[in-house]
Every structure is written in structure tokens, then in C-alpha cells.
Amino acid sequence: MAESIDWPYTSPKRNRRRIFLIAALIAGVVLSARTALSYYVDMLWFRSLGYGDVFWKTVSLQWIIFTVFGVATFLILYGSFLALKRAHLPDFPSGHTIFIGERSMTLPVEPVLRLVALLASLAIAAATGASMMVEWPTFALFWYAPRATTGAVDPIFGKSLNFFLFSLPAWQVVVGWMLTLAGIICLLSVFFILISGGAGALARDRRTYFRLPWRGFSITLAFLLLILATRVYLNRFERLFDAHTVFGGVTYTDAHVTLTGLLFVCAALVLGAVIAAVNAVSAQRGRRLIVAILPAAACFIAVQLTAWYVSSFIVKPNELVREKPYIAHNIELTRQAYGLDRFSLREFPAETTVDSADPANNQPTLQNIRLWDWHALQDTLRQIQEIRTYYDFPDIDIDRYEIDGAMRQVMLAVRELNVDKLPESSRNWINEKLIYTHGYGITMNPVNGFTPEGLPTLILSNMPVQSTVRGLTVTRPEIYFGELTDTDVYVKTRQKEFNYPQGQSNNLTSYEGNGGIVLGGFLRRCILAFDRGDLGKLPFSDDVNAESRLLMRRNVRDRVSALAPFLTYDPDPYIVVGDDGRLSWVMDAFTTSDRYPYASHYRLNDTVINYMRNSVKVVIDAYDGTTTFYVFDTEDPVLAAYRRIFPSLFKDAALMPQGLRKHMRYPELLLKLQAEVYGLYHMTDPEVFYNREDLWTVAAEVGMGEGGEQTTQPMQPNFVLMKLPDETGVEFVEILPFTPANRNNLIGWIAGRSDGAHYGTSVVYNFPKTKLVDGPLQIEARIDQNAQLSGQLTLWNQQGSHVRRGALLVIPTGRALLYAEPIYLQAERSPMPELRLVVLALQDRLAYGPTFEAALTAIFGGNASSLASSEPLRAAPATSGVPQAATDFNALIGEAAKDLADYQRLTAEGKLGEAGQKLEELKHTIDKLNTR
Structure with a gap:
């Protein structure tokens, strides 16, 4: 008989522990696998752009912060539990008996509490570490910020700018974390008091007095009070960021009492x-803990009462006198925070005569007035240049280029591929990922170039791209990275890519760039497919090989945000045609903060800030996705700190190719915010500021609502190629006019300069306060009140079409302001508007014509305004042997408008008989138009 084998004995308790550890390990691996793969793919993507060290630096910062705060949180919480448990151990219950049916079971309290405390501490530690990872820029700036300071900028505490921008935010995060832990530990000590105190009370005779164990709670309360003291101390600096009714920052009451x-x-x-x-x-007494809280509560109440008394009876009756120095601090530092102290001020006479416009010496300005409203141009290009339904022009950009030896202002639009517009039968993996991979080409037209049919005069157009200007070519028209490229694609595959339509066939191409992640072997391909949600197709495609590449994050906004999430970006990128013919996207990037001392806060998109600098220009190659960050403001302390963190991410502006450098411009987002701040903070005298005597707002204009109705809205910045007053050269500037608050007349305008040594500077032109200068809404009213114009517009709206009015432009020329508004006619069945009228106005003169030249001659040459074209339309070719009538439509329309104006005049004069005759003539003219 075989001998029995004695197996090693394993207790059930140890088996359960092993099973628990194995299950926890498996769960951890499963949960972290996706994160690990995502990090791996991100690393490949950063490395493909040449920013591998940026990725590793960011990840290391995040995980160091996670580890430090996670471990510290666990040790503090679990250590506090063990210490409190040991302090209350003599009064701790040994177990708790429960009954299941008729059988009793004793549950050990201490092991269960220890397990719960362990799991809770781990969970809170993991959550704390994850939340602190998000704050990595705050800690990185604190650690890498330059230690050298340029002196005290805070007039209250004497602290340096670095303290408020870098040190204070980090300390506030740390103290907030410690305050949370202190609160949790206090609650834990109360729990132990209830558990051990209740058990002790039950274990003694009810007639015997039982003293609660206050030692643990006393220690935790002491810790909480110390953290609160630190928090209150730091909150003193928060007073510099408070907003008040009149101004922001420390007030008289704060400085003298609070x-x-x-x-x-x-x-x-x-x-x-x-x-x-x-x-x-010592002898533990609960009353002492109440005594510990009372001094702070009494002091706080006393401070609040004293502050109320000083504010109500000392400051309010003499507010301007008391607050004057503090208002001055707010004005000075707010202007610094938003760069308003860099503005230069000039006077603009705003004269009203034709001679004051000086057309002879301002021809570059006049010849570059933008008559194409970008909405109208976008709709027109979608009709004449999309060519296929799956193309789209998502935006229109304005820039300046040298054309035939002269600098001209032009409008550019990129023809991007919109995968969502592919025919339903073509919506498959191969088409969307391998074939339809990119958009193609670009259009360019002068801002005031029109064909006789009212369409844009295109300099760059069609597919392949055709140019009408010698020296202006596009060598890489493919758009792999843009504003609509929201999907991943695979290039350098065995499948040819669709390039552009060509007759009955299509032009095909293969990607020749070095952008993207190399797919490599089967394992890497599977990892990439799993991360990008393409596991069912990519690993098994015969068209993909080891040299194929994944292009991801092709949307330029997503691309820059992933590379440098700590910067704020202008949401409107613009396209540039370089001297080498390559297409590049340019995005303005900003450093922002809400911790600039004594500066008022303003809303920027979804955040509230009180500091902003346009320190970086980001250039993204539209073909290979190369992304470069160029530094344009070396004095920005926030960017200087980020350059210390990521030295390889940023390049000096001097390294930007000249073909790109000459297309940089003043950021639109920055000018709008600066204009909003300047409306209040151009008043540098505290008394004027307090009384709001000279409050400005951005001028309002008439716009189109979502339903097509007219609405009043703030004007948008307008790019103009012009000669600034008292300047000699032509510049590309961004202008925005101001009006007094709740008024429609203009009071001044701001110009953001973009060229040469003046780049990044701004000039504010003030109008004489004794002169009334019409604003955009007043000019719009003058257009509406013109009998011939209103009659013409009314007539057009009744003939199977509708009138579309472009944005009213306010353009300084010479010593006067010139107003220009294009008016388009759009058929109801066609979304393509055509220019039919140009209205120009000076302060005391309004003129119009069917072309810009006619309107210009009318306003400066003294010719009468006319609605009729000076050149009759050519007769249409004969069809089926029937000749077409060569009726001049514009002449008939002008005749109808004149009849309507005469009818309105005669009716107003009471000459009803003559008015009836004019009405009959108007009906006769309309019949002619209907017949034609």
C-alpha cells in the first residue's frame, strides 16, 4: 500500500489573502493597461515631432507629483488612523456579536476597521494624486521660475511679481491639500471618540461618571488650527485680487483694518x-477645546465689525478721497497686466471735408478697402470653387502679399476635405482612412477684386492650383493638417490617395512627407490600433506595411493644445503661402494668469484672467504637420519660466523664415480683450476713473442673426492695409473704433501694428471731444434713410432675391474717416451672393455706385451717385435661333427706384395726383422687369 503524502498545510486565512492579492493585481493590470498604451502612443507622437524630451519631462513631472502627494496622503491618513487607534486602544471594543438565525457570531471590530482604513486611505491617496497631477504646471512654474526678481511691484505687501505668479499659487494648492487632510483626520478622531467612548460608557455602571478620551481629537484639532492659520495668512494676499464696485484690489478698509x-x-x-x-x-477636558476656538472666532468677529464700521462711517462719506491712492494702484497695474502701458497716444482731427480725406496721398489705403465680406465670399467660394461636395472652405483669412511689385491686401481660403460629406456609399474604412486623406489647394483674391458678374477676381484657384501672378505659386497644395481634419489617416500605404478630381478620372498621389508615426511591425500596429479604436481593421489590412505612417491629431487646434496645454490659443488660425510655396498655419499663443497683483479680472472665453501676453507664434506645416513654437516676447516672465522647463520646445523669433515672418500680425483675440479693458482703463486720473466720466465701449454695428434678422453687436477687429496718419509707409494694421458708453458717435480708434519694427505695438487715436463723429450705427441709419437706396433695396427684396449687406468698415484716411459698406444681391434659390452696390460715406457726404470705382468717383470726384452701371451688360448669345433682348437691367432698376423715390416725395408734399402718375410708372417699370 502506497504511503500517504503530507502536503504543506496552508491556512484558509492565508489562501484568502493570496486570492485577494492576485485579484487586486489583475485588476490593477487591466485598469492600467489602457493608460500605459495611451502613454506609449503619445510618446511615439511627441517623438515623431521631435519633442520626445517634452513628453518625458511632462510625464515625469506629473508622476512625481502623483507619487509625492499620493504617498504623503496615504501615510498621513493611515498613520493618523494607527495613531488614533493606539491612543484609544484601552477603550476600544474587542468585537461585536450578531445573530444569524439562532446562532451567534462575533465580528472582530479592530481588524475590520483596519482593513476599511487601509482601503479608504489608498482610494483617497489615489484620487488626491490624480487631482494634483492636473496642477503640474503650477508646481513646475514654482520650481523652475527664475529666482532673481526685478524689484517689488506690489505696493501693499512689497512682494515681487514672481511671488504672485509662481509661489503663491503653489502654496495655495499645498495648503488646500493639507486643510482637506486635516478635516478628514478630525472627522476620524471624532469617529474614534464615538466608538471608544460609547464602548467605555456601556462597560461601566451608569451611575459612574465617564470621561471621554479627548487626546486624539485635541492633537488633530491643533493640527487643523495651524493649517487654518496658514490659510488665513495666505488669504491676506488674495485681497489683491478682489473685485469691488468701482475698482479691484486692496481698499482703504483692507489696508487699514482687514x-x-x-x-x-x-x-x-x-x-x-x-x-x-x-x-x-495634560488632564484632557472638552471645555479646553472650546476655549481653543474662541480666541480666533472672537478676533474674526471683531475684525469684521471694525471693517464694517470703517467702511460705512469713514470710507463711504469720503470714498474718493480715501480710495484715491488704491484706485491709482489698480489703474497702473491693470494697464501693465494687459500691456496697455505700451500703447502710444495720438490725436486724430476727424475732419469732415472731402479734402481732409486726402485721397491723392492715400491711394494704397483706398485701393485696399475690403469690399468682400468674408461671409459672402465664403458662400461664393463654396459655389464656384468647392468643385466636389466633399470639399469645404471652413474659414476666410485676410493677409497681405506682394503682387506685381505692389503690396496688396488679399483674402485666402483653404479647400479642406470634409469626410462627413462623402457620399454614403463611399463611407468605408478604406476610403476614410487610406484614400480620402487630405484637402487640396487654396484660393486667393484681392479684397476688392470683382468680375463684371460680381464674383471674386481669383489670383489662386482651381485644382491643380493655378496662379495669375508671376512668382506666386503653391508647391505643396495638399492639406493633411487643417481646421476640419479631425480623423486619423494612414499614409504611405499600398493604396493610392485621392488628390483632386480631374475630368472623368481622379488624380492620385502618395504621401512624401516625414510626418506621423511609423506603424512598424505587427505588435506596434496592434498597439496603435487598440489606442485609436481601429483594432478590427488596421492589423489585418494588406494595404498597410511597416513603412506606413499614422497621422493623428491633424486638427491644428488639437495639435498645439496637446503639445503645450499650458498656453492659451487664438481659436482662429490663419493660412500663409510661404516664399517656397508651402502652406503653413499660424496660431497666436498667449500666456495668461489670474494672479497678477492689483489687476482687474476679465473673462477670456471660459476662463477669468487678469494678465495676458502674446508671447508665442505657432507655425504648423499643412503637409507634414511640423509644429514650431517661436518666441516673440522675451520679457514675459511666465514664458521665461516655461522655457526653463521645456528648453527644446521654443525657438527664438529670429529663427523664423523670412517668408513666414512678414505675415505675422497683431492677434485678434488680444486686441478685443485689450479694447474691452482700455474702454475703462484709458482713464488714468483716479477722480475721472471713479466718476466714470469718459467710459468707452467698442463701437456697435448691424449684423445678421442666426435666423437672418438684423441684430446690433460689437464690431469685430478689421485688418486694413493702410498708411497710418503722420506715417509714411503702408502697414498691415488691425483697427477697432470706440464710442462713448451708451452713445453711437465715435470717440477714438485703436490700431494694432503688424509690420517691421512696429510689430506688436498699438496706437490709440483720440478724437476731439468737442466734435461729433458719426458711428457705424449712424451711418447705417443714413443709408436706410436715403430714398433712392432704400427704394432700390426694397425693390431687390421683392424680385425673387434678397439683399445682403456686408460689414460696415470704418477706415481712417488722411485726417478723416471713410465708411464703406458693400451690398450684395443673392437669389433665393442660390446661396451665391454677388456684389451689386458699394456705399461710401464721409461725415457729411454719402455716395454709392454699382462698382467701387463709381462710388469712389462719386464721393471724391463730385459725380452724382448712380444705381446704374456705366457699362451696359453684353447681350446673351442666341439660343435656337431666337435673339435675346439686350435690356439693361440696372437701368430699369434705377428707373424703378427713381419712380419710387418720386412717389414718396410727392405723397409727402400732398400732391396726390402726381403721386398716382408716378405709381403707375413704377408699376409699368416693374412689369418690364418681370417680363424680362
Whole structure:
């Protein structure tokens, strides 16, 4: 008989522990696998752009912060549990008996609590570490910020700018974390008091007095009071960021009462912590803990009452006198924070005569007035240049180029591929990922170039791209990276890519760039497919090989945000045709902060800031996706800190190719925010500021709502190629006019300069306060009140079409302001508007014509305005042997408009008989138009 084998004995408790550890390990691996793969793919993507060190630096910062705060949180919480448990161990219940049916079972309390505390500490530690990872820019700036300071900029505390921008935010995050932990530990100590105190009370005779164990709670309360004291101390600096009715920052009451009073509150909290600590080592009494809290509460109430008294009875009756120096601080530092102190001020006479416009010496300005409204141009290009339904022009950009030896202002539009517009039968993986991979080409037209049919005069157009200007060519028209490229594609595959339609066939191509992630072997391909949600197709495609590449994050906004999420970006990128013929996207990037001392806060998109600098220009190659960050403001302290963190991410502006450098421009987002701030903070005298005597707002204009109705809205910045007053050269500037608050007349205008040594500077032109200068809404009213114009527009709206009015432009020329508005006619069945009228106006003169030249001659040459074209339309070719009538439509329309104006005049004069005759003539003319 075989001998029995004695197996090693394993207790059920140890088996359960092993099973638990194995299950936890498997769960951890499964949960972290996706994260690890995502990090791997991100690393490949950063490395493909040459920013591998940026990725590793970011990841290392994030995980160091996660580890430090996660481990510290766990040790503090679990260590506090063990310490409190040990302190209450003599009064701790040994177990709890429960009954299941008729059988009793005793549950051990201490092991269960220890397990719960362990799991809770781990969970809170993981959540804390993850939340702190998001704050990595705050800690990175604190660690890498230059230690050298340029002197005190804060007039209240004497602290340096670096303290408020870098040190204070980091300390606030740390103190907030410690305050949360202190609160949790206090709750834990209360829990132990309830558990151990309740067990002790039950274990004793009810007639015997039982004293609660206050030692653990006393220690935790002392810790909480110390953290509160630190928090109150830091909150003193928060007073610099407070917003008040008149101004922002520290007030008279804050400076003379609150700031000093908070120091007494801090001292009272420290005293309370000492009392609580003494209570922990001496005879423990609950009353002492109440005494520990009372001094701080009393000090806080006293400070609040004193501040209320000073504010109500000392400041309010003499507010301007008391607050004057603090208003001056707010004005000075707000202007610094938004760069308003860099503005130069000039006077603009805003004269009203034709001679003051000086047309002879301002021909470059006049010849570059933008008559193409970008909405109208976009709709027109979608009709004449999309060519296929799956193309789209998502935006129109305005820039300046040298054309035939002269600088001209032009409008550019990129023809991008919109995968969502592919025919339903073509929506498959091969088409969307391998064939339809990119858009193609670009259009360019002068801002005031029109054909006789009212269409844009195109300099660059069609597919392949055709140019009408010698020296202006596009060598790489393919758009792999743009504003609509929201999907991943695979290039350098065995499948040819669709390039552009060509007759009955299609022109095909293969990607020749070095952008993207190399797919490599089967394992890497599977990893990439799993991360990008393409596991069912990519690993098994015969068209993909080891040299194929994945192009991901092709949307330029997503691309720059992934590379440098700590920067704020202008949401409107613009396209540039370089001297080498390559297409590049340019995005303005900003550093922002909400911790600039004494500066007022303003809303920027979805965030609130009080500091902004346009320090970086980002250039993204539309073909291979190469992304470069160029530094344009070396004095920005925030960017200087980020350059220390990521030295390889940023390049000096001097390294930008000249073909790109000459197309940089003043950021639209920055000018709009600066204009909003300047409307209030151009008043540098505290008394004027306090009384709001000279409050400005951005001028309003008539716009089109979503339903096509007219609405009043703030004007958008307008790019103009012009000669600034008292300047000699032509510049590309961004202008925005101002009006007094709640008024429609203009009071001044701001110009953001973009060229040469003036790049990044701004000039504000002030109008004489004794002169009334019409604003955009007043000019619009003058157009509406013109009998011939209103009659013409009314007539057009009744003939199976509708009138579309472009944006009214306010253009300084000479010593006067010139207003220009294009008016388009759009058929109801066609979304393609055509220019039919140009309206020009000076302060005391309004003129119009069917072309810009006619309107210009009317306003400066003294010719009468006319609605009729000076050149009759050519007769249409005969069809089926029937000749077409060569009727002049514009002449008939002009005749109808004249009849309507005469009818309105005669009716107003009471000459009803003559008015009836004019009405009959108007009906006769309309019949002619209907017949034709």
C-alpha cells in the first residue's frame, strides 16, 4: 500500500489573502493597461515631432507629483488612523456579536476597521494624486521660475511679481491639500471618540461618571488650527485680487483694518493650537477645546465689525478721497497686466471735408478697402470653387502679399476635405482612412477684386492650383493638417490617395512627407490600433506595411493644445503661402494668469484672467504637420519660466523664415480683450476713473442673426492695409473704433501694428471731444434713410432675391474717416451672393455706385451717385435661333427706384395726383422687369 503524502498545510486565512492579492493585481493590470498604451502612443507622437524630451519631462513631472502627494496622503491618513487607534486602544471594543438565525457570531471590530482604513486611505491617496497631477504646471512654474526678481511691484505687501505668479499659487494648492487632510483626520478622531467612548460608557455602571478620551481629537484639532492659520495668512494676499464696485484690489478698509486684523486671527489660531496641544498632554477636558476656538472666532468677529464700521462711517462719506491712492494702484497695474502701458497716444482731427480725406496721398489705403465680406465670399467660394461636395472652405483669412511689385491686401481660403460629406456609399474604412486623406489647394483674391458678374477676381484657384501672378505659386497644395481634419489617416500605404478630381478620372498621389508615426511591425500596429479604436481593421489590412505612417491629431487646434496645454490659443488660425510655396498655419499663443497683483479680472472665453501676453507664434506645416513654437516676447516672465522647463520646445523669433515672418500680425483675440479693458482703463486720473466720466465701449454695428434678422453687436477687429496718419509707409494694421458708453458717435480708434519694427505695438487715436463723429450705427441709419437706396433695396427684396449687406468698415484716411459698406444681391434659390452696390460715406457726404470705382468717383470726384452701371451688360448669345433682348437691367432698376423715390416725395408734399402718375410708372417699370 502506497504511503500517504503530507502536503504543506496552508491556512484558509492565508489562501484568502493570496486570492485577494492576485485579484487586486489583475485588476490593477487591466485598469492600467489602457493608460500605459495611451502613454506609449503619445510618446511615439511627441517623438515623431521631435519633442520626445517634452513628453518625458511632462510625464515625469506629473508622476512625481502623483507619487509625492499620493504617498504623503496615504501615510498621513493611515498613520493618523494607527495613531488614533493606539491612543484609544484601552477603550476600544474587542468585537461585536450578531445573530444569524439562532446562532451567534462575533465580528472582530479592530481588524475590520483596519482593513476599511487601509482601503479608504489608498482610494483617497489615489484620487488626491490624480487631482494634483492636473496642477503640474503650477508646481513646475514654482520650481523652475527664475529666482532673481526685478524689484517689488506690489505696493501693499512689497512682494515681487514672481511671488504672485509662481509661489503663491503653489502654496495655495499645498495648503488646500493639507486643510482637506486635516478635516478628514478630525472627522476620524471624532469617529474614534464615538466608538471608544460609547464602548467605555456601556462597560461601566451608569451611575459612574465617564470621561471621554479627548487626546486624539485635541492633537488633530491643533493640527487643523495651524493649517487654518496658514490659510488665513495666505488669504491676506488674495485681497489683491478682489473685485469691488468701482475698482479691484486692496481698499482703504483692507489696508487699514482687514490685513492687520487677519494677522491677529492667525495669532489667535496659533494660540488655539497651543491650547489644544496642551490639552492632549495634560488632564484632557472638552471645555479646553472650546476655549481653543474662541480666541480666533472672537478676533474674526471683531475684525469684521471694525471693517464694517470703517467702511460705512469713514470710507463711504469720503470714498474718493480715501480710495484715491488704491484706485491709482489698480489703474497702473491693470494697464501693465494687459500691456496697455505700451500703447502710444495720438490725436486724430476727424475732419469732415472731402479734402481732409486726402485721397491723392492715400491711394494704397483706398485701393485696399475690403469690399468682400468674408461671409459672402465664403458662400461664393463654396459655389464656384468647392468643385466636389466633399470639399469645404471652413474659414476666410485676410493677409497681405506682394503682387506685381505692389503690396496688396488679399483674402485666402483653404479647400479642406470634409469626410462627413462623402457620399454614403463611399463611407468605408478604406476610403476614410487610406484614400480620402487630405484637402487640396487654396484660393486667393484681392479684397476688392470683382468680375463684371460680381464674383471674386481669383489670383489662386482651381485644382491643380493655378496662379495669375508671376512668382506666386503653391508647391505643396495638399492639406493633411487643417481646421476640419479631425480623423486619423494612414499614409504611405499600398493604396493610392485621392488628390483632386480631374475630368472623368481622379488624380492620385502618395504621401512624401516625414510626418506621423511609423506603424512598424505587427505588435506596434496592434498597439496603435487598440489606442485609436481601429483594432478590427488596421492589423489585418494588406494595404498597410511597416513603412506606413499614422497621422493623428491633424486638427491644428488639437495639435498645439496637446503639445503645450499650458498656453492659451487664438481659436482662429490663419493660412500663409510661404516664399517656397508651402502652406503653413499660424496660431497666436498667449500666456495668461489670474494672479497678477492689483489687476482687474476679465473673462477670456471660459476662463477669468487678469494678465495676458502674446508671447508665442505657432507655425504648423499643412503637409507634414511640423509644429514650431517661436518666441516673440522675451520679457514675459511666465514664458521665461516655461522655457526653463521645456528648453527644446521654443525657438527664438529670429529663427523664423523670412517668408513666414512678414505675415505675422497683431492677434485678434488680444486686441478685443485689450479694447474691452482700455474702454475703462484709458482713464488714468483716479477722480475721472471713479466718476466714470469718459467710459468707452467698442463701437456697435448691424449684423445678421442666426435666423437672418438684423441684430446690433460689437464690431469685430478689421485688418486694413493702410498708411497710418503722420506715417509714411503702408502697414498691415488691425483697427477697432470706440464710442462713448451708451452713445453711437465715435470717440477714438485703436490700431494694432503688424509690420517691421512696429510689430506688436498699438496706437490709440483720440478724437476731439468737442466734435461729433458719426458711428457705424449712424451711418447705417443714413443709408436706410436715403430714398433712392432704400427704394432700390426694397425693390431687390421683392424680385425673387434678397439683399445682403456686408460689414460696415470704418477706415481712417488722411485726417478723416471713410465708411464703406458693400451690398450684395443673392437669389433665393442660390446661396451665391454677388456684389451689386458699394456705399461710401464721409461725415457729411454719402455716395454709392454699382462698382467701387463709381462710388469712389462719386464721393471724391463730385459725380452724382448712380444705381446704374456705366457699362451696359453684353447681350446673351442666341439660343435656337431666337435673339435675346439686350435690356439693361440696372437701368430699369434705377428707373424703378427713381419712380419710387418720386412717389414718396410727392405723397409727402400732398400732391396726390402726381403721386398716382408716378405709381403707375413704377408699376409699368416693374412689369418690364418681370417680363424680362
